[in-house]
Amino acid sequence: MKIALYGRVFKKESGLFIQALYKQMQDSDIGFCTEELFLAQLVANNIRISNTDTFSNKAELVKHKPDIFLVLGGDGTMLDSIVYTHGSDIPVMGLNTGRLGFLTGEQKPDLGKWMDHLIKGHYSIDKRTVLQLESNHPLFEGINYGLNDFVIHKKDSSSMMTIHTYLNGEFLNSYWSDGLIISTPTGSTGYSLSCGGPILYPGSDSFVITPIAPHNLNVRPMVVSDQHVISFEIEDRSTSFLVSLDSRSETINANYNLAVRKADFYFNLLSFNDENYLKTLRKKLMWGIDNRNI
Numbered sequence: 001m002k003i004a005l006y007g008r009v010f011k012k013e014s015g016l017f018i019q020a021l022y023k024q025m026q027d028s029d030i031g032f033c034t035e036e037l038f039l040a041q042l043v044a045n046n047i048r049i050s051n052t053d054t055f056s057n058k059a060e061l062v063k064h065k066p067d068i069f070l071v072l073g074g075d076g077t078m079l080d081s082i083v084y085t086h087g088s089d090i091p092v093m094g095l096n097t098g099r100l101g102f103l104t105g106e107q108k109p110d111l112g113k114w115m116d117h118l119i120k121g122h123y124s125i126d127k128r129t130v131l132q133l134e135s136n137h138p139l140f141e142g143i144n145y146g147l148n149d150f151v152i153h154k155k156d157s158s159s160m161m162t163i164h165t166y167l168n169g170e171f172l173n174s175y176w177s178d179g180l181i182i183s184t185p186t187g188s189t190g191y192s193l194s195c196g197g198p199i200l201y202p203g204s205d206s207f208v209i210t211p212i213a214p215h216n217l218n219v220r221p222m223v224v225s226d227q228h229v230i231s232f233e234i235e236d237r238s239t240s241f242l243v244s245l246d247s248r249s250e251t252i253n254a255n256y257n258l259a260v261r262k263a264d265f266y267f268n269l270l271s272f273n274d275e276n277y278l279k280t281l282r283k284k285l286m287w288g289i290d291n292r293n294i
Contacts, residue, residue, distance in 0.1 A: 001119065002031035004055065004066035006084065007097075008077040010041035011043060014097040018072065019047050021095070024111045026050075030117065035084070038072075048136040057199040058084050058189030068118070068270060075190075078103040079147055079246040082130070082267060086145045091125055093270040103186070103269065116271050125268035128202060129184045130240055131245070138245070139250050146245035147267050150260045152232060153179035153212065155251065160215055161236035162178055167228045176215040179242075182230055182260050183208045186267075187246075191280070197221040202277055207260075231259035262288045 003025060010018075025032050033053035034042070042049060055061040061069075061084050067083050071078045071094040078094045085092055094103055095114075117123060133144040154161045163175045183192035185200035188208055193199060197210035198221060207230065210221040224230070234241055242250050243258070252258075282288060 001068070002033070002066045004033050004035075004061055004064060004069045004090075005038070006035040006069065006070060006077070006081055006164045007038040007041070007072040008080055009073065010038070010045055011097060012045060014072070015045060015047060017097070020047050021072075022052075022112055024115050030113050030115070030119075031068065033061075046237070055084075058086065058088065061085070061090075066090060070095065071199055072097055076247050082145050082147050082246070083143050085141065085267070086130070087265045089265070089268060091268040091270040093123075103249050122273050125265065126269040126271060126277075128186045128269050129183065129205075130263040130265060130267050131184055131207075132263040133243075133245060134214075134259045134261065136210065137252075137255070139252070139256075140245055141218055143294075144245065145263055146187075148182065148190050148246045149180050149183040149192060149244075151179060151191065151212075151242075151244045152234065152258070153244070154236065154238065155240050155242045156238045159237055161234065161238070161241065162193050163166060164233040164235065165209070166231045166233075167224060169229075169231070172209075172222075175211045175219065177211040177213055177219075179212040180232070181208075181210040181212060183210060185224075189284075191223070192214050195221075198223065199281070207262075221263070226262040229259055229261045231257070233257075 033055055036054045036056040039054055051065055069090045069092045071081050081092050131146040131150050133150055152163055159178050163180045165172045181192045185202045186206050189198040192208055192210040195210050195212050197208050200206055200208060205226050207226050208221055208223050208224050211219055234254050240253055242249055243252055
């Protein structure tokens, strides 16, 4: 077995845990490779690592043929992993050294038990839908995929923007709002939820279209099949807007033609057999907790 490790920001309070993780892999005869920038942070903080291969992009990662792509961080770091794993079928697993962690599992688990589960194959693979952005101008360095959502947002003006939206070329609505979110089921517990969108169960084959602070109060989030191509025309007094795929953002203008569709591959999310989506929802959203007793 070989594990590829990736983190975005090293936190000193996680140092001992990360050091123990590398030692556990070595003691278990598990091969590993580490993303270059993350490795530099570890070395700068006196994390002792020997005999690790490195990678800095998808092509280099694939050459190492890892069995698992391991993310050390929170959900934002997990979302970044699609830059390296898109279209590769490499299962992605998270060890939560961040905060909320819908995707990254429990924080700093017992490493002996954790490694034993991996070696014995006591895990499952959850195939999550991925968004693909299409544009008439290059965006996001050609890595135009998102696990959570695609967002159009105003940038330089306090006035609303108008986003004319189409399903398979047929006019749906003109959204007078601060922006618009197109979310996958995975992303439905993120930005979309905070703007009043519904929670979609993974595997529901749907997207949710959620306006951000709409002018018309009768405009509400809408769930559509993920077989639709959703396209947009942007109109506004401002000359520039923000678009984002998960945590990556770029500035565009009204000359951009944009559309999103379901990608032709899935994000393979690895979790242990004693973990499941409903359990995570109850824990992270504190469902069933009687606040009167707190």
